[in-house]
Amino acid sequence: MRSAVTRRLSTDVLVVGAGLAGLYAALRSAHHRREVVLVTKGALQASNSFWAQGGIAAAVDLDDDPRLHVEDTLAAGDGLCDRAAVEVLCYDGVGRLYDMEALGIVFDRDLHGAPALGLEGAHRRRRVLHVGGSESGRRMAEPLIARVLADPRITVLEHTAVLALAASDGVCGGVHADxxxxxxxxxxxxxxxxxxxxxxxxxxxxxxxxxxxxxIALAWAAGAAVADLEFVQFHPTALAAGTPRDGFLLSEALRGEGATLVRDDGSPVMAGAHPQGDLAPRDVVARAIDAELRAGRPVYLSAEHLDGGRVAARFPNLVEALAGVGLELPGGRIPVAPAAHYLMGGVHTDLDGRTTVDGLYACGEVACTGVHGANRLASNSLLECFVFAHRAADHAAFHPGSGTVDGAAPPAGEGGGPAPADLRRRMWLDCGLERDAAGLTDLIAWLDEQPDGPAVTVARLVSTAALRREESRGGHFRRDFPERDPRQAHRIVLTPERVS
Ligand SMILES: Cc1cc2nc3c(=O)[nH]c(=O)nc-3n(C[C@H](O)[C@H](O)[C@H](O)COP(=O)(O)OP(=O)(O)OC[C@H]3O[C@@H](n4cnc5c(N)ncnc54)[C@H](O)[C@@H]3O)c2cc1C
Incomplete structure (x- = not known):
């Protein structure tokens, strides 16, 4: 039965979130013989990680090198990556793959027993490892969940939403949750x-x-700095509106295997648009598709020319999901449109996951280490989860602690619910693939009138950063400033003192 009285728990390390970053951070903290509490607002299986398709990037092939992976990541980041963070990602990443295998994650193999490697946009080498074809996220998470549940040092609180950090004067000592x-x-x-x-x-x-x-909202309320929030990656190929699964992702790995983007008459959308064609950076492909759609021309992903058996083996869950809504892969053309997919920015951290609030760490997609710059290279985010969860846990496990926290007044509020439909509509219209000063200013004024909540806080931070960056770069395109401006090749870091 629900109690009105606040329960108190105490632990060495508290992890909030049960995606791949949270699960791995919990296991790594327990490895250091620390008591761990893992809190998550849904079931352990409810996360973006569970939905990941393409896989995880790492330079493991004989003709590859972490140095090349660094260069590709920096190129995708369009001048704004933190080189030191990128080097950590690409060099440490290879080692993390061995840890993943030791935890029971079994990467798909080729006929020679070597890891099967997929190709994705803006990678110069095949370097995307996958598990169960396009079921990579679920098949990586399941062995970690089993280990978390079996570990006596880890206490799991599911369906428990964190509403506020128990933080004051720049020090965090835990969380208030419901x-x-x-x-x-x-x-x-x-x-x-x-x-x-x-x-x-x-x-x-x-x-x-x-x-x-x-x-982001929790850290911001506790005084933490956030960075790069104007950079949002819109994935070019989600199922188009009007289909029964609007927004369902069609992995870029499909184009890596040869699928192409075509118009009604079969002509290629990306011909002449970019030297890398269908595998150009995601922002370029997404805007090219958007331009076609605005001109009233539907765009399709076509895999009709590919070997059916091979497609079925590599993308089993995509073939099944599409069949469930009456679409055929690879036999038919799949109508696609861009959709918001990945936030490059987040809570500002150093290379050990430390935020600007003492005792508070961040890793995975919520964090902004600077590895993605203005645009994320495909399949670098799962790698980021493992590399930076490892480093954050190694640091957090030895954090001396911050003393007692004031537990008297749990905050009122709701956690765990979806964002309001009108906010989502406004974000799509005024802070979507293309933005301008007029739309962003209107949006911020509208947000200022909405009741406070995490979604409103984050939407306001994203649109404030988008208004400040008066140029176009990576995942941020300004209609009123369509060119890249070399004088703005620096990151926008917001702190509560500098934005009211
Ligand atoms: C459809 C799809 C396919 C993708 N494919 C790939 C891919 O192939 N390769 C790749 O590299 N990346 C891919 N990505 C991106 C990648 O999946 C994510 O960036 C990554 O999984 C993020 O992991 P995470 O652990 O940081 O967060 P998540 O996996 O999103 O987990 C967040 C966790 O935090 C919990 N949580 C959130 N708020 C609260 C709260 N207030 N209180 C308590 N708990 C809370 C959630 O319930 C969840 O458990 C894909 C993303 C999507 C959506």
Missing amino acids: GPDGPVLVEAGATILATGGACALWERTTNPPGATGDG
């Missing part, structure tokens, strides 16, 4: 936010409804 048994205050020596991204704040999205950016 779950099936009522309010709970979890006191912790260190708190790791792994709450994922915010792309469910847009009307058209590939993300599950829970991806509302809660961690």
Whole structure:
């Protein structure tokens, strides 16, 4: 039965979120013999991670090198990546794959027993490892969930939404949450936010409804700095509006295997638009498709010319999901349109996941280490989850703790719900693939009139950053400033003192 009295729990390390970053951070913290509490607002299986399709990028092939992976990541980031963070990602990443295998994740193999490697946009080498074809996220998460549940050092609180950090004067000592048994205050020596991204704040999205950016709002309310929030990656190929599964993702790995984007008459959409054609950076492909749609020309993903058996083996869940809505892969053409997919920005951290609030760490999509710059290279985000969860946990496990926290007044509020439909519509219209000063100014004024909540806070931060960047770069396109401006090759970091 629900209690009105706040329960208190105490732990060494508290992890918020059960995607791949949170699960791995919990296991790594327990590896250091720390007591861990893992809190998540849904079931352990409810996360963006569970939905990931293409796989995880790492330079493991004989003709590849982490140096090349660094260069590709920097090129995709369009001048705004933090090189040190990118080097950590690409060099540490290879080692994390061995850890993943040790945890029971079995990567798909080719005929010679080597890891089967997929190709995705803006990668110069085949370097995307996958598990179960396009079921990579679920098949990576399941072995980790089993280990988390079996580990006596880890206490799991499912269906428990964190509503506020127990933080004051720049120090975090845990969280206030609300779950099936009522309010709970979890006191912790260190708190790791792994709450994922915010792309469910847009009307058209590939993300599950829970991806509302809660961690950004929680950290912001506690005084943490946030960065790069104007950079939103719109995936070019989600199922188009009007189909029964509007927004369902069609992995870029399909184009890596040779699928192409075509018009009604079969002519290729990307011919002449970019030297990399169908595998150009996502922002370029997404805007090319958007331009076609605005001109009233539907765009299709076509795999008709590919080997049917091969497609079925590589993308089993896509073939099945599309069949469920009457669409045939590879036999038929699939109508596609861009959708909000990934937030490059987030809570500002250093290379050990430390935020600007003492005792508070962040890793995975909620964090902004600077690895993605203005645009994320495909399949680098799952790698980021493992590389930076590992580093954050290694640091957090030895954080000395912050003393006691004030648990007297659990905050009122709701957590865990989807973003309001009118907010999602406004974000799509005024802070979508293309933005301008007039739309962003209107949007911010509208947000200022809405009742406070995490979705409104994050939407306001994203649109404020988008208004400030008066140029176009990576995942941020300004209709009124369509060119890249070399004088703006710096990151926008917002702190509560500098934005009211
Ligand atoms: C359809 C799809 C396909 C993708 N495919 C790929 C791919 O092939 N390769 C790749 O690299 N990337 C891919 N991505 C991106 C990638 O999946 C994500 O960036 C990554 O999984 C994020 O992991 P995470 O652990 O940071 O967050 P998530 O996996 O989103 O997990 C966040 C967790 O935090 C919990 N949470 C949130 N708020 C609260 C709160 N207030 N209180 C308590 N708990 C909370 C959630 O319930 C969830 O458990 C894909 C994304 C999508 C949507």
